[in-house]
Amino acid sequence: MDFKTADLYDAHGEALRVCEPIFRDFGGQSRFAGPVVPVKCFEDNSVVKSTLAEPGEGRVLVVDAGGSLRCAMLGDLIAASAVEQGWAGVILFGCVRDSVEIGQMPLGVKALASIPRKSQRRGEGQRDIPVTFAGVRFAPGDWVYCDEDGILVSDRALDP
Numbered sequence: 800m801d802f803k804t805a806d807l808y809d810a811h812g813e814a815l816r817v818c819e820p821i822f823r824d825f826g827g828q829s830r831f832a833g834p835v836v837p838v839k840c841f842e843d844n845s846v847v848k849s850t851l852a853e854p855g856e857g858r859v860l861v862v863d864a865g866g867s868l869r870c871a872m873l874g875d876l877i878a879a880s881a882v883e884q885g886w887a888g889v890i891l892f893g894c895v896r897d898s899v900e901i902g903q904m905p906l907g908v909k910a911l912a913s914i915p916r917k918s919q920r921r922g923e924g925q926r927d928i929p930v931t932f933a934g935v936r937f938a939p940g941d942w943v944y945c946d947e948d949g950i951l952v953s954d955r956a957l958d959p
């Protein structure tokens with residue numbers, strides 16, 4: 800995928816939502832884009848696991864994990880499932896673990912930090928609802944564009 804977020808910003812300006820720069824790149828793919836699938840969950844990664852086990856079709860899972868720095872919502876097994884299912888990436892307002900392995904996968908992963916502790920799995924969480932973090936709103940069907948410079952959100956796919 801051939802784009803640069805800085806060039807997209809220059810072309811489209813404030814028609815795009817610009818995420819606050821609070822994320823680090825953990826995936827082996829720093830440049831990724833696709834339609835948004837938003838989920839909301841807190842210290843329970845059930846909905847992350849179940850969603851990334853479905854066909855991804857080039858979409859990006861956007862996880863509002865409340866910014867928790869207490870546990871990891873994504874590890875190497877769930878990330879490997881995302882790769883196998885064809886997800887373009889994951890934007891996680893929360894933490895990962897198994898960061899070395901995730902860094903070798905052809906998957907975009909932006910998250911706050913890594914931590915060894917795993918999350919709960921009690922089946923709690925919501926899916927396909929708008930979420931807001933890092934100063935922007937992500938709704939189902941929005942498009943995200945990510946690279947080393949940051950994250951842009953658009954309410955439609957942009958012309959290449």
Ligand SMILES: O=C([O-])CC(=O)C(=O)O
Nearest residue numbers: 873874875876877878917
């Ligand atoms: O299973 C989990 O909760 C997270 C994890 O470590 C993995 O995906 O490998």
